[in-house]
Amino acid sequence: MPEPTVCVAGGGPAGVMLGLLLARAGIRVTVLEKHADFLRDFRGDTVHPSTLEVLAELGLADRLEEIPHQRVERAGFEGAGRRVDILDLRRLRVRHPYIALVPQWDFLELLAAAASAYPEFELRREAEAYDLVVESGRVVGVRFRDRGGDPGDGHVLRAALTVAADGRHSTLRRAAGLTSRAFGAPIDVVWFRLPWAESDSAAQALTFRFGPGRAAVTIPRRTYWQIAYLIRKGGFEDLRGQGIDALRQGVAQTVPFLADRVGELRSFDDTSVLEVRMDRLRRWYRPGLLAIGDAAHAMSPVAGVGINLAVQDAVAAANLLVPSLREAQRSGVPVPDRALAAVQRRRQLPTAVTQAFQRAVQTFGLNRALRADPGASPAAPVPAWLAPVIRRPMSRFVGLGVRPEHVRTRPD
């Protein structure tokens, strides 16, 4: 394949979706993914109506249907013996008014398979970008190593545009000298699975459960429960020091119906920790380079919107950049900075509003629950009377986001 017009570093939701959209529009694109497959650590798998709409616009909704997944129509919280729904996605006027719980690797395989139908698309696995190639102040490609290689024998991939979609620990945004604004996060999350019992009901929906000093989110999967157990920032070593029994006990108290199976957590090896961080680049681009997805804005897991924002960034970037990229591909004209700036302008507001919401939930909801005296009676994160008032706007905000993107690019 000739030199790509676009090199995307990172085969996550942002990178693979962008690769698909560009290849579909006739732009030669190479996606570098450092892992051999998409079977990474648990990365969250809430595919919201906004993303389902994008899939439908791409004619991929049926293929998603073929992947075993669950649908979540409602979400809420439970504590002090009460359940209150704060999301009811059935009210949204969209084709898919629910959250699809799709394993992220299946979702990414679906996108990659669809992209591979276009000769302009190339996915290079086990290819890790470790630096930028810069000429006269302009990024003109990346240095990457293949499996087993070391930086000394790296390869160079040149492209008219390099996209940093390499996630929240982005190597390329650091190499580009892009600076970010970090927003503190008072929580970290311990993820693990517990078995499903026949008596369990998926109707228990996606639920935030809280008790004094404790909080957890329970996500019903067909054969198991995915649990996000919230701890205070930096508290994992403390928890580990207390031993696995302390975690089992905490889970049993927060989610009483799982008390009969917390013994399945044999050790902390059965858990993985998400160090919650939230930040946003001040500038998402420099000549020849654009950052999108978590590389531009690490999201908190609150409301499970990270995948969806990453996808929305990719759609906006394709919509706004394809004309310049066609020009670059045809006649070598550099992609103008103003086109890259337009992507930031388009996506900055939705990102900032979503992060402001996540910060508010973390500070006034989660942090308050975690800091409550274990002897006190638990305070609901949202007063019950307020839930019906906010249900509709919340459903829209979480399900569709601010300024939802639609696929405007056409197949070449």
Ligand SMILES: Cc1cc2nc3c(=O)[nH]c(=O)nc-3n(C[C@H](O)[C@H](O)[C@H](O)COP(=O)(O)OP(=O)(O)OC[C@H]3O[C@@H](n4cnc5c(N)ncnc54)[C@H](O)[C@@H]3O)c2cc1C
């Ligand atoms: C434990 C956990 C749970 C989460 N839960 C949810 C959830 O329930 N719902 C939700 O919407 N979001 C969730 N998130 C957030 C969500 O996963 C991210 O917001 C989303 O995946 C961002 O997509 P992305 O493509 O920008 O980055 P990523 O998904 O991080 O993808 C980046 C990709 O780049 C690759 N890469 C990294 N560096 C390089 C390099 N130098 N060269 C080449 N490739 C590289 C990585 O291997 C990865 O495949 C969760 C995150 C974590 C960690």
